[in-house]
Each structure stands twice: as C-alpha cells, then as structure tokens.
Amino acid sequence: MSISERKEREKESRRQEILKAAQRVFFRNGFEKTAMEMVAEECQLAKGTLYRYFKSKEELYVSLVQDGIEILDKMIVRELQKPLSAEEKLLAAVKAHFDFTQLYHEHFMVFKMIDVGALSGKVDQEKLDAIQRARATAFERMKNVVAEAIKRGEFKTKHRPQEIVMMLWASSFGAIMMCGEKCQQFEMFKEVDAEKFVMRIARGLIESFKTANVAEEPLSHRASPVRTKKTDKVSEVENEVNI
Amino acid sequence: MSISERKEREKESRRQEILKAAQRVFFRNGFEKTAMEMVAEECQLAKGTLYRYFKSKEELYVSLVQDGIEILDKMIVRELQKPLSAEEKLLAAVKAHFDFTQLYHEHFMVFKMIDVGALSGKVDQEKLDAIQRARATAFERMKNVVAEAIKRGEFKTKHRPQEIVMMLWASSFGAIMMCGEKCQQFEMFKEVDAEKFVMRIARGLIESFKTANVAEEPLSHRASPVRTKKTDKVSEVENEVNI
C-alpha cells in the first residue's frame, strides 16, 4: 500500500502546488487576464500538466474557491466555539473573516469575483451551488449564536437572527473590500488600519442590536421596488439629476 | 459658427449613443466577454466608428464609469443641500447611493467590476485621475456634514469625519452589493427588502456615532499589519487553522 499511498500523496501535493501558483497568478491578474500558460510558468510545469489536475481553467479557479471556503469556515467555527458572550462571539467571527481575507488574500479575491457575478455562466452551476452550501455553514452557526442572544435578552432587536447576521456580514464585507489593496475606488482607505476599521463597524452595528434605540421595521418581503424609473439612457439620466 | 456648433453637438450626441449602448452590453456580459463588435451592433454603427469616439475598448469602458460617478455624485450632493440634520443628511446620502444603484443598475455593475489596476497603460492617466477627483467630491461634502455635526455635538464620536463617512460608505456598499441580483453568495439576501436592509445598517451605524457607547480607538495609521504570517502554502494554512 505504501507505494500507491505515496503516489497518492505526491499527486495531492502536486495539486496543491498548482493551486498555490494559480492563487498567486489569478490574484495578480484576475481571472480573465490570467492565461493558463502563466499559471504553468508560475509552478514550473508544462501547460498540459495543469489539465491533468484540473479539467479547465474555470475548474482550477473554482477549486481555489472551494479550498478557501473550507478554511474560512473552519476559522469562523473555531471562534464561535469559544466560551464567550454572543457579542464577543460575533466580533470574533468578524475578526476571523477579516483575518482570513488578510492571510488568504488571494482566496478573498476569488470570493469577490463570485460575489460580483463575474463567474456565473462560466462554471457549472452545480459547482457554484456546492460553494453556496459550504458557505452557508458558518452563517448558520452565527445565526444560532444570535438566536440564543435574543432569547437570553442579550440582544434586544426585533429582527430575525438571520437578518442580524446578514447585516453584520454585509457591512464587514463592504469594509474589507474597500480596504483591499486592489480596490482603487478611494485613495483614503489606504490610510486606515483595516482591522480596526472593520471591527469598529461591527461593534457599532452590534451595539444597535443590544439597545433598542434604532427604529426597526421588518426587513423581509421586499416590498415594492424603488426602481420605478428604470432607464438606460444616459442623456435622460442627466436631466433627471439636474432638476 | 452654427455649422461647426451643430457638428460638435452631433458628435457629442453620437458619443452618448455609443455610451448608452456600451452600458447595456457591458452590463449584460462583463468587460472581458463584451466584444466591440457587440457594442457596434447595439448602437447600429460599424466597429471602426467606435474608434473615432473612443480610442480603445478600455477607454470606452472608463468613460462609462466616469459618467456614472458624475451622476452618483450629483444625486448625493443634491440630498446634502437639503435643510436637514446631519443624521438625516447622511441617511439621505446613503439612500441616494442606494437609489443610484437601482436606477442606474448598469452603471453600478460597471463600478463593481472595475479594476483600475488592469487599466493603467491602456487609458490616459489623466482620465483615471479625473475619476478619482470626481469620486472625491461627494465624499468631501459628506465629510463636511459630519464635521459640523461633531462640532455641534450632534455626533459624539472620537473618529475623524472622514472615517465616519468611510464607515458609512463601506457598509452601505457591502449591503447594496450583497443584495444585488447577480450576487451569488447567499440566497437569503434575496428575501430582504434591499432598501430597508441598507438603511437599517446605516441607521445602526450612525446611532453608534451619536452615543458614546462604543469603545473607539483611532483608526488611522495602519499600526502594525495583522498580516504577519503571509503564506500561500495551503497545507500550512490547514495546520494553522486546526490548532
């Protein structure tokens, strides 16, 4: 067995090497601007070899994501298992999310591309669904933490636990994204300490769940879309704005 | 003069037509998957003609972004000019940001996708700078609103006005993005009313600027980077996580 075992392990380790290289290259250039040739060069292999391990460029890319999700999930779950208050747990989870993005910067880039929808159509929906499911796990745990906090009276919010987690997640995500190196939207974000920035937002938000200061209305049931004047004519837009 | 004037106006209007078409197509397909041919078809012009108005695909794309930013900027500034409290103004600004994304969905898509890094060299730096400047305007106005609020004691935060705005902006951005149709990350975001969701986050955050409940530490001067153990070896990562 040891012989086939060793081969198996070698094969896996080669797979990992490719993933590592792919990470670096995809990160530097983005999905579209990365050629398989570049990945091959990065890991000192021939182009064809990549296809022994991943059946297409997309598959390679998505594998990156799957690996990443598992890591993120573990990092968050680990925090949630610690004996802390709900607030502390949630903050720890946000911190884990943040740490993940810093430690595994490249993985985060890949997430972002998915979130931005840049991959839909390019990859088997099946595979994307699998990622969705994997991603939901950490989310589920956080929901439980919130549910208990509400039950215990630690949180006074009228929102459903799921909504609480969504708010936390969405704002952290935005914060992390804005502070990212590649995000060129605003120069000024370069000046802040990303971690503190993210955590401050989370704390602020959580505070609003503990007190009953903020007027809360139900968030679900997407009432009526604001988007009444859907238009794509630039000129009309201009007028509208100027009035 | 009237003859050259008319020509000028015609030229501009043709430019706008191209931009409109480009918007639609870039939105539908993303930057990479959009061929100039497609844009040409969409606006019933020949491919070659596009190059009379925009010197490259990238330039066309960036012009789209610039237009969008200007619109967004105007929408925000308009709100800030209204006679409201600081909190109300900020909420109105967030609302304007949200409305923009709904009204000018395509423009927002284009924003999200932009990776300015990939454009340098392909687009005049001048143009890129113009975008940065445009983006900064609304931001600046919001900063002023916050500065006054702090001065008046409406906000009790220790953070600098700029940081307040950044927090607001980042979390709104994250919220809007997560609720976007193309965002594949979590199904559950489809269930919420995007506007209420975004505004609830903003209100929660602003609340934390008004009270002094949240422990605040300086955000700026990225003290020491968290990212000490930068690594790209997936296997090591596993270990790290499991301990």
Place this chain on the structure above:
Amino acid sequence: MSISERKEREKESRRQEILKAAQRVFFRNGFEKTAMEMVAEECQLAKGTLYRYFKSKEELYVSLVQDGIEILDKMIVRELQKPLSAEEKLLAAVKAHFDFTQLYHEHFMVFKMIDVGALSGKVDQEKLDAIQRARATAFERMKNVVAEAIKRGEFKTKHRPQEIVMMLWASSFGAIMMCGEKCQQFEMFKEVDAEKFVMRIARGLIESFKTANVAEEPLSHRASPVRTKKTDKVSEVENEVNI
C-alpha cells in the same frame, strides 16, 4: 445600389476563393490533417479572415460538399434530359457521375468522407440532412427514367426502379472509388482506364436488367441479418476462420 452590389459580389467572390483553396488543401490532406492555417496560407489570407466567411472548419468543409452536390446534380439532370433510350440515359448519368469525380476530384473526396461516416457528429445533422435531400434529386430523376423503361418493356427486371438505380449507383461508386488516386487498396487499379472500367460495369449491370437471365428475388425487407456470430475477439476470429 451599384456600390453595395459590387461589395456583395466581391464578398461572394472572396468566399469562392476560400472554397477553392479549401478544396485543394482538404483534398491533399483530408479533413483532420488539414489545419485552418493551411487553408489560410493557400488562399493568402489570415486565419481570422476565414472565420468571417465560414463559422467553423466543419462549416467550411460542408459548404464544399453542398456546392459539389449542386454541380453533380446539374450534370446528371442535363444528361437525363437528352432524347435517349433509357439505357443510354442511365449510362450517360453514370458517365456524368464519373466525369464529376474526375473534374471535381476534391468534391468527390468530400463525398467519400461523408459516405464513410467520418463526419457524423462533427457537423449539424441539419446540414447533413440538407445534403441528403439535395443528393436525392438526381436519384429521383433516374428512378423516373427506369420506371418508364420498365413500363415500355425496355427493361424486363422484376426489381423496383429505385432498386435498379441503387444498384447502378452503388457499383459505379465502388468502381470510381477504387480507381481513385488516393485509394491504395490495390495497386492494380492504377493500370485501368477508370472511365472505361466504370462504364463497363454499368453496361454489364444494365444488360442484366434488360434480359431476364438473372434470377431475381425481392431485395427489400432486410430479412435476417447474417451477422449471427458477432464477436470482436481477434483470436476467436482466427480460429473460426481456420477450421
């Protein structure tokens, strides 16, 4: 109009040029061994240009066939319209078929590949069907000739007209193929005069339709397949044969 007309004509003539070049190259090398690059070189165009006229290698190839069928069809129909006896008409049709294969050698190659099944799966079935239909026309006319000959007593055969034409066609086809330059099955075929060879077979066969010498049984309704001992084991085969 003359301007767009001229352009139209130029476009068509360019298309024809490509077809001509493709014919030569596909003939020299066969479908699989022909690279688009080679076709491009042959007609002094860039690779990409080919794709303006034919959307894929297969499409280019099949277009060759379609053109060829039309020509063949015309050649045969022309013969059938002459005021001749049934026998003479059929012989003239066979001769036309033969002439076609000599004059448009390349086209014939393409037919052969279709007949051999080398294309199925590679080209839209729809397109192949269109070819079938086109091909059936000449056949239909020949059937009518035979039908009349039988009615008039010129032919004494008990077979249906369709079967007569099939026999004639099949044996001519085999003869033409065997005499083909590329057919390496037998050296000796190089020694005969292809035309005489083909015509001699046709005459012999037709003779057997005129006299009632040959025992004729119904050809239709594929009775029971001979293939009882289907096997693909080479070794068993050997044994079977040796006994």
Place this chain on the structure above:
Amino acid sequence: MSISERKEREKESRRQEILKAAQRVFFRNGFEKTAMEMVAEECQLAKGTLYRYFKSKEELYVSLVQDGIEILDKMIVRELQKPLSAEEKLLAAVKAHFDFTQLYHEHFMVFKMIDVGALSGKVDQEKLDAIQRARATAFERMKNVVAEAIKRGEFKTKHRPQEIVMMLWASSFGAIMMCGEKCQQFEMFKEVDAEKFVMRIARGLIESFKTANVAEEPLSHRASPVRTKKTDKVSEVENEVNI
C-alpha cells in the same frame, strides 16, 4: 525454453488484447478521434505499455488492418477451394467478402477509413508492403478461377481475368459500403437486404461475362485521361455545367 516460450506467448496474447481493444475504439471513433489513452483504458493497460507493443498510433492502426486483411483473405480462399463452377466460386467469394464485413464489422470500418498515403513515414514501409502482398493473395486466386473459366469457355468475356475480378470487387465494395450503417449518403439503402443487394449486383455482372452481349473494349492502359479541364475554379464550373 519453456520459460521464454511462455513469455513469448504471453507477449503475443497481450498484443492481441491490445488489438481487440483498439479495434473497438477505433471503430467507435475513427482514427483521428481516438486517443491512445482511450485504447489504453479499453484494455486496462497504461498508455506507456501500448508503446511497448506498437511503436506508434499509426502502427497500431495498420496492424489492425493487416489482421483484418488476413482474415478476409482466409475467408475468401476457403470458398475458392470448394468444388464449384467458376460462377459459383466467384459468387461465394463475394458472399465471403460480404460476410466478412458483417462478421468483422469493425475491421471493415477500419479498412474503409484507411488512407495509406497519410501513413507513409509514420509506419515501416515493410509493414505497408506486407499489407499489399496480403491483399493480393485472394485476388490472385480469384484471377486463377476466372482464367480457367475463360479457358473452359464458361466465360466469354474479352477482358483479362484480373479486370474481371476488379470489376466484381469494386462493385461489391460499393454495394457493401452503401448499405453500411454509417453511410449517410442515401436513406433508401436502409430498406434493402444488404446481402441480396450485393449478390444481385454480382450475379448481374457475372452474367455479362458469360454472355457476349455487352460490347467490350480493352480496359487497361489508361488511354488519355478524361480529366482534361482540370480546374478548381468553382465559378467556371458553374458555367460549364449550365451550357
């Protein structure tokens, strides 16, 4: 010796296994669309192993052909040895040819597809010569049968024995091919009983060798090629045809 003998036998049997597998796969997909990997899988061996037995893909393919030819040859010769009239022998030979194509369908497929020209350089000339020689054997015997028939007055033809066999062979080949499952040329061939169809043609042709009804001119020495107007200009062709 027994040990090296056993080895030898094992080696040969392994070779046969590979051939069997190759047959199946080449038949299913054709030469070009068959990857060595597929053959390897089919016979549960590693790709590299195939190269111990056949020095290239082409060589493997040609070996298949060679095997097939030998089988066909044996089948025909067996018939010719029976105590029958010349006509009966020839018909039996045609029947054997037909049976071969039904029994060893895959082999026949391989025959049909072979384009020996494409193989020169990739396969030992020696091997190609062996094939030519193998093919000639059955042919030679049939020639002898015909020669005797002519001498005995059973056949009244003026053609040389070789030509008679060629005619028989070519028309049978065409008939068999047209009735083949993969032949896309004409739907109608599906309706006939292939065996009866082939045999009817053969009988008709042989009949014309027995009587002196058909005007016979020498077939050999390809007098003057018909193909005088060799052209590859499609447009000229059109004109030619329409006149």
Place this chain on the structure above:
DNA sequence: TATGAATGAGAATTCATTCAT
C-alpha cells in the same frame, strides 16, 4: 516490464485594432 506523470507542439477560434475605400 509496466506505469502514468509530464511534456510541448499544435489546433481551433476570438477579437481589438487598423486602414483602404
């Protein structure tokens, strides 16, 4: 002897950009 990982030349196709008309 058998394996199967690695190779790298090569093929089809796309598309931004140019330029003659």
Place this chain on the structure above:
DNA sequence: AATGAATGAATTCTCATTCAT
C-alpha cells in the same frame, strides 16, 4: 466621417510520445 474587411497575436485545450521509477 463612416465603414467593415482583414489581420494576427493570444488563448484554451488536446494528445502522441517519452522517461524516470
């Protein structure tokens, strides 16, 4: 100014063959 035919570099993916183990 507008056109759209032509270009050819670039990209993804395949697969026959080799070779270290």
